[in-house]
Amino acid sequence: MRLNSEFDRRSFCKFGAALIVEFCVPLRGRAQTSGPETGLRANAWVTISADDKIVVITEIPEMGQGTRTADVMMLADELEADWATIGVEQAPTLPEIYKHLHTGGSGGTEATWMPMRRAGAQARELLVTAAAERWNVARTECRAENGTIVHSATGRHFRYGELVGTASKLPVPPLDEVPLKDRPNFRFIGKSMPRVDTPAKVDGSAIFGIDVRVPEMLYAVIARCPYFGGDLASCDDAAAKRQPGVRAVFRVPPIGFTIVAPDVGRNINVAAGVAVVAASTWAAIQGRNALKLDWRKGPGAEESTATLRKALQSQATAPASVVVMDRGDTRKVLQQSAKKIEAEYELPFQSHATMEPMNATVHVRQDGTIEVWSPTQIPEITQSEIAALAGVSPDRVTVHTTLSGGSFGRRYQFDYAAEAWQIAKKMKVPVKLLWTREDDMQHDFYRQYCLQRLSGSLDEGGKIIAWAHRMVSTPIRSVFDSAESLKDPKQVASQEVPEAPFPYQVSYYRMDYAPVHSVVPRAWWRSVSSSLTAFATESFMDELAHRAAIDPCEFRLKNLNGDQGRNTQKYRAVLELAADKSGWGKPLPKGGGRGIACYMFGETCVAHVAEVFVDAAGSLKLQRIVSAVDCGLAVNPDSVRAQIESGINYALTPILSGEITVKEGTVEQSNFHDYQVLRMTNAPDIEVHIVPQGKEPGNGVGESGVPPVAPAVANAIFTATRIRVRRLPVDTNLLRRS
Amino acid sequence: MASIRLSVNGKINTIDVGLDTPLLWVLRDTLELTGTKYGCGMGLCGACTVHLDGEAVRSCQTPLKSALTKRVTTIEGLSSNRSHPVQKAWIAEQVPQCGYCQPGQIMQAAVLLAKKPHPSRNEIDQAMNGNICRCATYQRIRRAIQRAAEGERHET
Numbered sequence: 001m002r003l004n005s006e007f008d009r010r011s012f013c014k015f016g017a018a019l020i021v022e023f024c025v026p027l028r029g030r031a032q033t034s035g036p037e038t039g040l041r042a043n044a045w046v047t048i049s050a051d052d053k054i055v056v057i058t059e060i061p062e063m064g065q066g067t068r069t070a071d072v073m074m075l076a077d078e079l080e081a082d083w084a085t086i087g088v089e090q091a092p093t094l095p096e097i098y099k100h101l102h103t104g105g106s107g108g109t110e111a112t113w114m115p116m117r118r119a120g121a122q123a124r125e126l127l128v129t130a131a132a133e134r135w136n137v138a139r140t141e142c143r144a145e146n147g148t149i150v151h152s153a154t155g156r157h158f159r160y161g162e163l164v165g166t167a168s169k170l171p172v173p174p175l176d177e178v179p180l181k182d183r184p185n186f187r188f189i190g191k192s193m194p195r196v197d198t199p200a201k202v203d204g205s206a207i208f209g210i211d212v213r214v215p216e217m218l219y220a221v222i223a224r225c226p227y228f229g230g231d232l233a234s235c236d237d238a239a240a241k242r243q244p245g246v247r248a249v250f251r252v253p254p255i256g257f258t259i260v261a262p263d264v265g266r267n268i269n270v271a272a273g274v275a276v277v278a279a280s281t282w283a284a285i286q287g288r289n290a291l292k293l294d295w296r297k298g299p300g301a302e303e304s305t306a307t308l309r310k311a312l313q314s315q316a317t318a319p320a321s322v323v324v325m326d327r328g329d330t331r332k333v334l335q336q337s338a339k340k341i342e343a344e345y346e347l348p349f350q351s352h353a354t355m356e357p358m359n360a361t362v363h364v365r366q367d368g369t370i371e372v373w374s375p376t377q378i379p380e381i382t383q384s385e386i387a388a389l390a391g392v393s394p395d396r397v398t399v400h401t402t403l404s405g406g407s408f409g410r411r412y413q414f415d416y417a418a419e420a421w422q423i424a425k426k427m428k429v430p431v432k433l434l435w436t437r438e439d440d441m442q443h444d445f446y447r448q449y450c451l452q453r454l455s456g457s458l459d460e461g462g463k464i465i466a467w468a469h470r471m472v473s474t475p476i477r478s479v480f481d482s483a484e485s486l487k488d489p490k491q492v493a494s495q496e497v498p499e500a501p502f503p504y505q506v507s508y509y510r511m512d513y514a515p516v517h518s519v520v521p522r523a524w525w526r527s528v529s530s531s532l533t534a535f536a537t538e539s540f541m542d543e544l545a546h547r548a549a550i551d552p553c554e555f556r557l558k559n560l561n562g563d564q565g566r567n568t569q570k571y572r573a574v575l576e577l578a579a580d581k582s583g584w585g586k587p588l589p590k591g592g593g594r595g596i597a598c599y600m601f602g603e604t605c606v607a608h609v610a611e612v613f614v615d616a617a618g619s620l621k622l623q624r625i626v627s628a629v630d631c632g633l634a635v636n637p638d639s640v641r642a643q644i645e646s647g648i649n650y651a652l653t654p655i656l657s658g659e660i661t662v663k664e665g666t667v668e669q670s671n672f673h674d675y676q677v678l679r680m681t682n683a684p685d686i687e688v689h690i691v692p693q694g695k696e697p698g699n700g701v702g703e704s705g706v707p708p709v710a711p712a713v714a715n716a717i718f719t720a721t722r723i724r725v726r727r728l729p730v731d732t733n734l735l736r737r738s
Numbered sequence: 739m740a741s742i743r744l745s746v747n748g749k750i751n752t753i754d755v756g757l758d759t760p761l762l763w764v765l766r767d768t769l770e771l772t773g774t775k776y777g778c779g780m781g782l783c784g785a786c787t788v789h790l791d792g793e794a795v796r797s798c799q800t801p802l803k804s805a806l807t808k809r810v811t812t813i814e815g816l817s818s819n820r821s822h823p824v825q826k827a828w829i830a831e832q833v834p835q836c837g838y839c840q841p842g843q844i845m846q847a848a849v850l851l852a853k854k855p856h857p858s859r860n861e862i863d864q865a866m867n868g869n870i871c872r873c874a875t876y877q878r879i880r881r882a883i884q885r886a887a888e889g890e891r892h893e894t
Contacts, residue, residue, distance in 0.1 A: 064836030064873045194832060201837030202825045204773020204813035208838060211772035219767070244756065281776075282763040355777055355785060355838040355872045405775070405838025406872045437778040638832055642878070646835055649874025672782040672870060681863045683876035 040164035042123035042172065044097045045116065046075060052085050052147060052161035058116075059091045059100040060108040061377055062197060063404035063411065064646075065702045066639040067108035069195045071116050073188040073636060078120030078181060081160075082147030083188070088196050093383045093399040101380040101401070104412050104524065106602060106700030109635055113697050121178040130166035131158050183695060192638035197403070209375030209402045210434065212361045217430040218247060220423050221284045223291050224273040224443055225254075226666040228519040229298030231272045236292035240276060243290055245283025249276050252422045255389070255415075269479065269521050270415050271443060275423045281434055300519030300665025305348065305449075308474070308662065311516045312451035315472040316344060320512035321489040324497050330510035333466045337457035341547055345454070345536040346727040349474075349660035350447040350525055350653070351675055356405020357440040358416035362423070363430035364390075370397045370421065371430075375404035377411040385414055386421050408650065409524035413445055438670045445523030446660055448473040448496065449516075452536035462548035464559055466508035469537065471496055474518040476528075489513075495524075498533045500600040503571050504541070505561040519665050526650055527703035530601050534707030535714070535728070538597035542715040543724065552715060553579045553596050570605035570630045571598055573691045577628035581689050582609035591615055592623070595715025597708040602699025604631040608648065610712035611684075614720045618736035622652070622684040622713065627705065630691035632698030640701050641688040647705025648686055653677045655710050657729050744806060746771065747815025761805050762786045762797040765812060773813035773841045777870070784869030787842040788812050794849040813841035816848060824848045827886035835873035843869050847883050856887050 039049035047055045056075050062068040072088055075081075091098040100111050124144045131149035132139045135156065142149050148157040183190075200206035225231060237249040255270040274291060278284035334340050361373040370390060376382050379399045387394040404411055420433035435443070450473035457465045476495045478486055485491055493513040502509060525531070545555035556575055560568050575598055579585075584594060591613045598607035611624040627644050634640040657676040661668045669675040714725040721735055744751050746769060753768050760779075765771045765788070774797055777785030781799040788797045789811035816822045820829065824847045834840045843866070850857060850865040857865065862883050871879070 064834075066835070194829070195834070197837065198829055198832060198834055199820060201834035201840050202828045202844060203816075203820045204771070204841045206837050207772070208775075210776065211766075213770065213772075280759075280763060280767040282759050282767070285779075353872060355783070355836065355870065356775070357777075404836060406836040408872070434776075437780070437783075642832065642835060642875075645877060646873045646875070649876060650872070652874075671780050672778050673780065677870055677872065678874055678876075679868075679870060680866045680876045680879065683874065683880075686877050 038165060040123070040126065040167045042126050042167070043119050043175070045119035046079065046123045048123065048160050048164050050161045050164055052082070052159050054079070054081055054086045054160070056086060056088050057091045058088055059098045060103045060112060061090070061379060061401050061404060063103070063375070063377065063407035065103070065108065065643060066195055066636065067103065067112070068197060069193060069639060070109045070635045071112050072196050073193055074113060074116040075120035077186050077188045078117045079124050080144035080146060081120070085147055090401050093379050093397070095380045095383070102378045104377055104409070106604070106702040106704060109697045109700055117180055118175045118178055121180055122173060122175055125173050125178050126167040126170055127160055127163050129170055130163040134158065134163070134166055189635050190633065190637070193636055195639065206403055208356050208405050209359045209361070209373060210356055210405070212373040212402060212432060214361065214363065214373070214430045217361065217432055218277050218279065218427060219281045219284045220275055220277045220420070220431050220433045221288050221436065222252060222273040222275050222419060222433065222439070223288050223293055224271040224439060225295050225298070226442060227295055227297045228300050228521065228665050230665070231296045231298070232274065233294040233296045235274055237274070239290040239292070240287040243278070243283060243287040245279040246287040247277050247279065248427065249274065249287065249291070250426060252419065255418055269445070270418050277423060277427055277431060285436065298519060298665055303519055303665045304663045305661040308449055308516060308518060309346070312346070312449065312472045315514040315516055316451050316453040316470055318514055320470065320514055322493040322513045324493070324511040324513060326510040326512070328508035330466050330468050330508040333508045334455050334457055334468055337466065340455060340457050341543060342453070342455045343540055343543055343726060345452045345539060347450050347532055347535060347654070349449045349520060349662070350658055351441050351444045351660050351669070352408045352410035352525060353441065353675060353677060354404070354406035354408060354410055357437055358410070358435040359433060360417040360420035361430060361432040362417065362420040364421065364425040364428070366428070368392055368396060371400070372397065372417055372421070373400045373402060374417050375402050375411060376414065376417070377404070377407050378414060382414040382417050386417060389418060389421060390425070408526040409528070410444065412524055437672070441670055441675055442667045445479070445521045447525030448476060448522045448529070448532065449518065450532045452532070454536055454540040456540065456544055458544060458548050462550045462555065462558065464504060464506045464544060467502070467504070467506045468510040470512055470514065471533065472514045472516060473532070474520065474522055475515045476522050476524065478515070478517070479521050479523060496529050498529070498537070501564060501567070503561055503564065503567065503600065504559040520662055520667070526647070527601055527706040530599060530703070530707040531651065531710065534597065534599040535710040538599065538708060538711030539714050539726065542595065542711065542718065546718070551585070553584055556596070556598065567600060567605070570600070573693070574598055574605050574607035574628040574630055577689050577691060578607040578609045578626055581628065581687060582611065582626035584609060591720060593716045593718070593720025595712045595717070595719055597711035597715060599707040601704040601707060604629065604699045604701060604704040606644070606704045606708055608708045608712040610709070610716040612713060612716040612720055614717060614735050616736070616738035618732040618734070620717070620730060620732055620735060622682065624685045624687070625709070625712070626687045626689070628689045628691060629701065629704065630693055630698070631701050631704065632694030633696050634690050635697055637690055640690055643701040644688045644705035645686050647703065648709050649678055649683060651706045651709035652682070655713050655728050655730060656682060659729055742802070742806065744802070744810065745808070746810045747812060755802060757801065757803040759802045760798050761788070761800040761802055761810065764802050765797060771812050771814050775838055775841060777839065777842070783839070784846060785839045785842040787845040787869065789845060789849065792849070792852065794846050813845060816844065822848060823886040823889050824851065824882070827882040827889065830885060831878045831882040833875050833878040833882050835875055839869060839871045843871065843879055847879070847886070851883065851886055857883065
């Protein structure tokens, strides 16, 4: 296996101006030999050198989700490459060439499915033509096979490296015309391949943002205003400046804090703070500890979790700001129903808490060019926004995308890069800004706080007649959008309500929304509103099933809306597979219970069966989660399983222990002692089963595993205890039965 | 500050760093051994785990002065070429996702297996409970430790 750290290290050494300046990619016309080595740069995504080494350029930032490996697999399959010869590099920020320099919404593999295959096929076609020319035979007599071109009639062959000189002189066939392989001929796609980044991640050589080191670099931390929207009142930095190693202490102003200045309209929120720049990280932290600071509380001085809850409860019954859908007069039907069921579900703020805290290294050069090294989901947005802040054109800004130590939506922001830029422009030398864990937990863009009120009614046969769903939340859009844009209530609600069609058949259906204002920054947390709405809708389905005295799995199957075509098939397939594999319906020992839930995220449908045990004292043990997923074609099945496992585990933190609370407009938690995340002792056994369907990748799997976990667990707790959990994290005091 | 001698991965380094500096930052900033990661600074997450005379310690909670007379081993020194049984098992089970916490997980697991070559599941869970993984690769970590233990069994 040669997919190893040497390649990553080599590419990292090339980071810096050299790679970028020398990078010259032919989009059409003739292939070119690359750099000083003799090699074939067939296109922007693949280089083959005379010693047979293949370097694949991948665009989607790698943050643990495995897209880099999928991208290599897709290209290598069409190239008929020898897997052992492949290395990988992260694409530079040249957005006119690389169109997928961002990842969000679990769309990475889907987005690069055709581009990476076409790039591999284009290189293959060049090599076939080159071999045919060298042998002076027809192209059709030659075939590509595991890093060689073979002449079928004679068995003669060329290694790819032997053909790069000839291939470099050939006209390049257009990307959208190159022939692609049929599914039965895939060698890598659809098979579980080892991840290309694994070796460097077990020997410490993988380079994350925090590991970046550039010559003359200094280290910085910032003391940020703990009150959202607040500001610095006074700063005594004398002791800080006396700390050994401290080079500079200065104020950094807030940027675009839209809660305070809603007309900024740019996706950026940087708190007011004081930067400490030093010769080492520890010196910077010690310098910060020596600062004497007073802060002015901001507009959220009176805001707390208690005041927010009160506002959410009030909005649960207030007039809606947006009626997303109202089929029939749902509310009237429900009012007149004798068998109306109502329930409220509450989910608090959550932190992303990536293992690698936010950080960025920035060098503002004297010639006005800016280099950024950053773990990020959005290299090209970081490039354009830093350029906008600096008042230069984006091509003056280079963003080197490092590995990310987890993202989960947090690195869809560029606030930390903006902060590092603010410091670096003063220092003239490169500066690495590190957020400590406390900074990270107290200045996150949190998952929304929400309250959802559901009402429903059933007929005698257990079919749902009416369903009304009120979502009340602290909306994401009002953190980022301009005041003008926020005048439209639909825009405010746009990321708070379900995206997928309601999967169940109901005669009367209403979905509406009401917002609650908050100073707490919110943004995209793994699966966004789906983790909120899934908890409410799939818990409520369970409540209806028990009211109807029908098995909850059967109740779902019976009520599926048969008019949704392929979607209905997906729901049915994952529900049946998860039920079958989990032993649904078979008895469990005393205290045990199973719960089922399903959800569609994008095009990917997932069902989980959770198996829990609750003893008389209320102690909750998660035994097992059995999952079924239909994600279309699974490019790398083991990676799909890994992502579903990860999504399940990630979702368990807010179920078991995680909660961000607010007091006087500041977050009360600061580190892993008071924001308790899932640890190994509470990690259940997980089985993931993939529905073997689809010719193409669907909407990915990074987030899809998350939404159905909370309702599956809550429903299992109900089966075990007859106690309904409607607020998370689970308060085990409420589960006590002795 | 005087010159200080520190043994890391079998090599003696002469450095000029305050004695109260956490070993974590000496390794990362001074010696450029960035495989050891910062995660919490409070000994709560295990990302900074290294070996001190063969014991797993949190380097963020270990002042330089308490490491001076000891042998420090980091992920870079665990093996050459990823050949330690734990590293091999990590690759075989495809454990890492983002990979950030994995050096700490691997260093913790290596000490567990050195002391207890055939740990039970409960012993694995207890020994690894101080190491957080936010991609939550816990199930694969468990399997990898079991695999590494099985490998030891086969070799003896």
